[in-house]
Amino acid sequence: MNQTKKELSYFRLKLETYLNDYHPELMTDAAFISARVDAALTAYCDAVEQGFSHLEAEAMSSEVLYQGLHFSKYNNLVSILENEFAEELPDSLPQELAPILLGNKFIQAAFAKYDLTDDFDGSTEYEALYTELTGTIVQLIENNNLPTVGKADTSK
Structure with a gap:
């Protein structure tokens, strides 16, 4: 549970930092942020369960976290x-x-x-x-x- 909470905070911080820099209009969309953070965490955990390294899982979760957000x-x-x-x-x-x-x-x-x-x-x-x-x-x-x-x- 503590590990999940830590990763969740990591993904939230990572997304909020990105949004602040590139999509400040989305910073107040708590539902979007929560959904995206949850999806990234799920992608990370699934990748680790499937045997991917933590670096590979991180890359996969980043794709989910930033999907649709590359153009600002x-x-x-x-x-x-x-x-x-x-x-x-x-x-x-x-x-x-x-x-x-x-x-x-x-x-x-x-x-x-x-x-x-x-x-x-x-x-x-x-x-x-x-x-x-x-x-x-x-x-x-x-x-x-x-x-x-x-x-x-x-x-x-």
């Missing part, structure tokens, strides 16, 4: 903000703006057009999404009359 909407938005708006935004702002943008209906509509699988960022559609999100962010800035540091400085 949050990281995608941070990358766009850092790459396309570097002159307009201070260094720390992309990480603060990305969660706000994730809640925007226009940003969500752009993401909804694509099948965001674990290997999406290597697909040909990734560039189309990147371009669409960049354009959507520009429209949000323009439609809401938000100042852009880089543009404001160059117009003086």
Whole structure:
């Protein structure tokens, strides 16, 4: 029982750390986290019972733990903000703006057009999404009359 509790805590910590870094919008989804942690623990125990080494069992449980989480909407938005708006935004702002943008209906509509699988960022559609999100962010800035540091400085 103590071993199971320890492993359960390990998988929870591992998943929560990953979610915090790549999917902060899922950090409050306790049901998702519990279900995923339980599935990873089961995969680990099953693998060990079947004779796999602890390292192999760890790799198998990690596949279960992170399934469907390899593509990150949050990281995608941070990358766009850092790459396309570097002159307009201070260094720390992309990480603060990305969660706000994730809640925007226009940003969500752009993401909804694509099948965001674990290997999406290597697909040909990734560039189309990147371009669409960049354009959507520009429209949000323009439609809401938000100042852009880089543009404001160059117009003086």
